Amino acid sequence: MANAILTPSIIAKEALMQLENNLVMANNVHKEYKKEFVKVGQTVSIRTPVKFYTADGANRVNQDVEEGNTSITVDQRKHVSWKFSTQDLTLSIEEYSARYIKPAMITLANTVDQSLAGLYRYVWNAVGTPGTTPANYDAVAAVGQRMDEMAVPSDGDRKLVLNPAAGFKIAGTATALYMQQVAQDAYRNGSIGEIAGLETFKSNNVRTHTVGTKAGTPLVNGAGQGVAYAAVKASYQQTLVTDGWTAGSAVLKAGDVFTIAGVYAVNPVPGEGSTGKTVLPYLQQFVVQGDVSADGGGAASLTISPPIITSGPYQTVTAAPADNAAITVLGSASTAYPQNLAFHRNAFALVTVPLEMPDGASFKARESANGLSVRVVKDYDINADDDIIRLDILFGRKAIYPDLACRLVG
Incomplete structure (x- = not known):
């Protein structure tokens, strides 16, 4: 049987197939924004849904349209590279795939999936x-x-x-x-x-x-810490002023979940009337958006999601927390779950962008399908007498609607 010389297109097609076959998270999230991007570091805005409530009676009740947005940044550039002999190019695609492409793409697929799984913290x-x-x-x-x-x-x-x-x-x-x-x-x-x-x-x-130390007896510091949707529709987060922590310690980690005494969850779908949604029988959970340390007096300002919105179609809770309302953090201090x-x-979006093709390389190819894109480039190192190949991906990921997700803590 004659040797089958592998072309860059064959390698790129096989690499894309291997990448897709080894993805779990990435094959199950939204992948519809890739055409909006061109280069590394670019962002695209995504509109968030508008909500209305049901008005009563024959007289028309005008409701404000408050359209929010979020954005995704393409900032994850990953690659796998290796050296090989000219003889390796005469292998069958099955042999070359098993020896080189499959393990390389498993590594890249794990990188993408780990990145998406890390969105739990939102x-x-x-x-x-x-x-x-x-x-x-x-x-x-x-x-x-x-x-x-x-x-x-x-x-x-x-x-x-x-x-x-x-x-x-x-x-x-x-x-x-x-x-x-x-x-x-x-x-x-x-x-x-x-x-x-x-x-x-x-x-x-x-x-x-890993849960923060959560040292102390944390309390809400000041009543009425709620916000209007119009003020937070871009970030969908707010600052919560707290105290009662152990002075000078690192108390919470990004991704820590907590509840506030007396602050209950509500049905997120608006019903009849501009105030009041159906109250659910458990406290609303909040997530900390960044690591937090208490100051010398035990005070700490937490950046949290969702924001505390107490009325209107975007209402998230039954009421703003009372002053000195107790804060309870999920899990044991400094313990991993x-x-x-x-x-x-x-809930989550993955954007993979077709990378630019280098002018100086003759052995090159790029394949894109199903919201994924892989580029392959080969070059020759005259100093070491080596052929070098690399597989590259460029992607961004974002929790665009974290309210459509739920952790199952173990």
């Missing part, structure tokens, strides 16, 4: 018991219930990504259910499929979050 809804591995249908159903309560669309685009510990335990419980195919898949490969309305996957890239992540496809 998600404030969390269920589960810290320190207890989710192990059964009830654990997954708790996620589905929270997503229902938060009006996350149940249109077949709800996903759940579990770490191996939770994944295999939950897969095992499927064998006790009267679902033959699910049970077979669980035994054969640990796959769960759809459970509690969530298409479920296992991934080693589920991130672990897996952050299994459930989300609707539109």
